[in-house]
Amino acid sequence: MSKAAELAALIGSGQAQGNKNLIINGAMTIDERHDGSSFTVVNGNSRTGYIADRFRVNETSGAEFTGQTVADAPVGFEYSSKLTVTTADASLGSTEFHRVIQPIEGKNISNLGWGTSNAKTLTLTFYVKSSVTGQYYISVFNNAADRTLLKGYTIDSANTWEKKTITIIGDQSGTWLTTNAVGIHLMWSLGTGSSYQSSTLDAYQAGFYMAKSDQVNLAATNSSTWQLTCVQLEVGEVATAFEHEDVTTTLSKCQRYFYSHTNGDTKTICNANAYASNMVFGTIHFPTSMRTSSYALHYTSGTNYFRFYRAGANTDFDDWSGINERTEAGITIYKSSLSGFTAGHAGWLLSINASAHVYFDAEL
Amino acid sequence: MDIKSAQYFNNLEGVKSGIKVTMDGEGMLVPLDSDNRQYVEIMRLVDAGTLTIADAD
Secondary structure (H helix, E strand, O other), X not given: OOHHHHHHHHHHHOOOOOOOOOOOOOOOOOOOOOOOOOEEOOOOOOOOOEEEOOEEEEEOOOOEEXXXXXOOOOOOOOOEEEEEEEEOOOOOOOOOEEEEEEEEEHHHHOOOOOOOOOOOOEXXXXXXXXXXXXXXXXXXXXXXXXXEEEEXXXXXXXXXXXXXXXXXXXXXXXXXXXXXXXXXXXXXEEEEOHHHEOOOOOOOEEOOOOEOOOOOOHHHOOOOEEEEXXXXXXXXXXXXXXXXXXXXXXXXXXXXXXXXXXXXXXOEEEEEEEEEOXXXXXXXXXXXXXXXXXXXXXXXXXXXXXXXXXXXXXXXXXXXXXXXXXXXXXXXXXXXXXXXXXXXXXXXXXXXXXXXXEEEEOOO | OOOOEEEEEEOOOOOEEEEEEEEOOEEEEEXXXXXXXXXXXXXXXXXXXXXXXXXXX
């Protein structure tokens, strides 16, 4: 195909237009939870269960990992997300696994036609680097985890950035949601127990699988590492150049799912009022409407982490008591069981400890 | 989730509206909403008999 014909095909498919990447934060530039600090992975935790915004890590075996966004990436990029094995588990139980996953919201795949005869093909590209060479797999599965596509890739050279390109055919069967729930799960296996292994590759199958039996177990050896960046998932059968986004756009996309409002010492939370002599409340407005109003308020807690500052006095406290009205755009929070306020008097809430953190989780 | 304690909380009008969860150095205020995955997990633990939610103060 000539370059002109190739360009015409790209324009026709929509690939030459902006906003083509179905993956959010593919260059690992946003790390609201850790801001580049190392952390121990805790499965299911809203903070320590993510290696970068939108990239969740699940670890269900006896192994332990640390995660960190690091300044190590292929030429033209700045960051990657890195997992390091700190406790090995060479023998995975049948239902144990380690994986990195990005759930893609259904509203963002409504143009793909998956589950119909018009299902569009996607192309996945990413850079990967690991201390452990060998056979690895990615998995694409739906919300109900009853339709799965497995695709393999190899890491050929240890500790070397390698670019992988994988064609993902669209599924003409099954249910692929186009709501604000998960439409598509895109997953990188780092070790999978036998219950989730399948030898069927390159074709959709019923059920939930994460790898074939020859998948590397990254956790077999202590200090093993695995890094990922430059992830792009786009419509069509041609891998195009990575779409670099301005940071405001990427941050806004991430904050639909996770919003770090206050992190660190002497950071503002919101204006506040004394509701009664023992209770203060304030309303937080989000910079981006969240995916759903069904989010939870998360916070770190400790002695005098937070303060109600007002004319002539301030009152310190350890944690929060409750939430009131909440929408996708904001929430009212309160602290009770305090004393010394005059109802109606105004002030503001702030953090007064370096470990104080207030954040909201509407992740898929 | 390694939950240390769980207690219902009321909103400013005194109506039961969520669950306050305490973990190691972290807390969560979870709405009573089956679309919230933390709420679903909490209720799974309650159903399994491994977690009891205290009444609101």
